[in-house]
Every structure is written in structure tokens, then in C-alpha cells.
Amino acid sequence: MKLVTFVSDYKINVDTLDRLKPEKLGIVLVENGVYHATTKENGNPSSLLNHSADYYVLLNDLETRGLTADDVIDSKVKVIGFGDIVDLIFNDYDKTAWL
Amino acid sequence: MGKLTIGCFSSLVGSMTLDWAVKLSGAAIEKGHKVDLWVSGNATMLSIQDQRAFKDYSSLEKPLKELMAKGLNVTACEACAEARGYNKDNTMEGFKRFSMDWYLASTFNADRVLHIGGE
Numbered sequence: 001m002k003l004v005t006f007v008s009d010y011k012i013n014v015d016t017l018d019r020l021k022p023e024k025l026g027i028v029l030v031e032n033g034v035y036h037a038t039t040k041e042n043g044n045p046s047s048l049l050n051h052s053a054d055y056y057v058l059l060n061d062l063e064t065r066g067l068t069a070d071d072v073i074d075s076k077v078k079v080i081g082f083g084d085i086v087d088l089i090f091n092d093y094d095k096t097a098w099l
Numbered sequence: 100m101g102k103l104t105i106g107c108f109s110s111l112v113g114s115m116t117l118d119w120a121v122k123l124s125g126a127a128i129e130k131g132h133k134v135d136l137w138v139s140g141n142a143t144m145l146s147i148q149d150q151r152a153f154k155d156y157s158s159l160e161k162p163l164k165e166l167m168a169k170g171l172n173v174t175a176c177e178a179c180a181e182a183r184g185y186n187k188d189n190t191m192e193g194f195k196r197f198s199m200d201w202y203l204a205s206t207f208n209a210d211r212v213l214h215i216g217g218e
Contacts, residue, residue, distance in 0.1 A: 006213075008116065031115055060122070064115075082126035089211050090101055090132065096213045 002026075004093035007033035007048065016099055017051060025053040026093055028085060029077070033099075034061045038071040049074055056080045056088070100131040101210030106202055108140045108216050116215055117142050118157050123213070125162065128169050135209065137202040139176040143183060146175040148191040160191065167193045174201055 003022035008031040017027070027048070029037050036046040037057040049055065055077040062068060062079070069079040080088075089096060105124060109116040117138070124134045138145050145159055152158035167173060174195040180186070190196060206212045 006215075008119075008215075031119060061119075082122055083130060085123060086103075086127045086130050086132065089103065089127075089213065094211070096211065098213065098215045 001095055002093040003095045003097060004028060004088055005097040005099060006030050007036065007099050009033055009099070010035040010039070012048070012099060016097075017048065020097070022095070024093070025051065026088060027051065027053045027055050028080075028088070029055070029057040030061050032065075034058065034065065034067065037077045038062070038067055038073060040073065045073055049077070054078075056084070058082070058085065100133070102133040102135070102208065103127050104135045104137070104202075104205045104209035104212045106137045106139065106206075106212070106214045107142045108138075108214075109142050115157065117145060118159060120215055121145075121159050121162060121166070124171055125166050128166060128171060134171050135205040136171060136173040137176070137205065138173070139179050139199075139202075141183075143175040143180040143185055145173075146180060146190050146194045146196070147185055148189055163191070164193075174205075176202075 001022045002024040004026040006028045010032045034057050036048045057072060057077050057079055059079050059081055072079060105120050107117055107120040124136050127134045150160050174197050177196040177198055180196060
């Protein structure tokens, strides 16, 4: 199964992602979840970036929070728009999840 | 092209998830896909007509009507709406109201489903 997971919160305290074992995992950071791509705590980037997954962050939600693509601290996180999300949902993955 | 069913169970104020679901619906329609949008719980407030648009405040009536004109199929949970005092008289034209089995039926013949839970 190819699963794309939307992470919509920064203070996520569930281990759902750890328990997901799809054949292919995509993680799309949206809404307050974009802070995982831009924020360091005690000098460390978010541990959410440690999964073996393809990472994306939604530019619209970065900009809503006064952030830009330049604020993304890890180059493996690709900056995308809503149109790209539609393509990911239909072309690259077959199941979705919202956290 | 395919069909995307989105279920959104969140509130309008304080959570931008409903705005997000409407934006995603627009992007999918723009790409030629068919979209069913189901709203439940506090998100049923989306169905109320004549909501006042304030600056810097979420207001989805206008973009929603534009998307409905482009084929967006949007339905509110009738029970959740009625439980909140939203009845037929103040429901936006074109905004359907059904019970939950409409949503289930929609997911069964969708190519993709995105269920956005409530807080």
C-alpha cells in the first residue's frame, strides 16, 4: 500500500506514524504541521523528519504563517502547492490519512 | 481523471481545516477531477447561507458557490446540521443534506478518499 499522510499539527503526540508500515510513505506537512519543516527545538530539527518517507510541505500554509520556502530547514522536504497535492493523491499514492 | 471524496469534520473558527478542504476541492476540480465534499459536525456551518464576510476572517460562501458552479458536489450531515439549528430554510442553495450513508456511498465509488477528522 502506498500511503500519503497529512500532518496538520505541530504538537502531535500520537505515535500513529511510528505504527504505519506502508510499502511507500509520503508525509505532507500542512496547516500547523508546516512547523515541523521550519522549527528546531534545542537545536534539533523535528523528530517527525526521521521516518523513511518522502516529505512535502504546503507553501500556502507556510505563507499563511509568514514563512517562506527559504525557512524550510531540511532540503529533503519538498515545497509544493495544492495542485501538487492533488497529483500526489491520484498518481503517487492510493490511500490517505490525516493526523 | 478521477473522483475524490473528502470528508471534513471540523469547525470553521479556530481551525482552518474546513478552509483547507475547500481549497483542496478547488485544486482537484481545477485538475479536472470530480469532487464530493461531505461535511459533518461543526463543519456543517458551511451550509448556512448569508454568513457575513469579515476581513481577515474565514468566509467560504463565495468560493464555495464558485466551486459548486464548477461541479463541486457538497453535502452536509442532516442530523449534525439540525442538531445545531441549521434547517432547510437557512441552507445555502445547492448544498445538499443527507444522512451519513451518502458519505459512505460516495467513498465506495471514489478513486481516492481523504477523511479529515474533527478536533
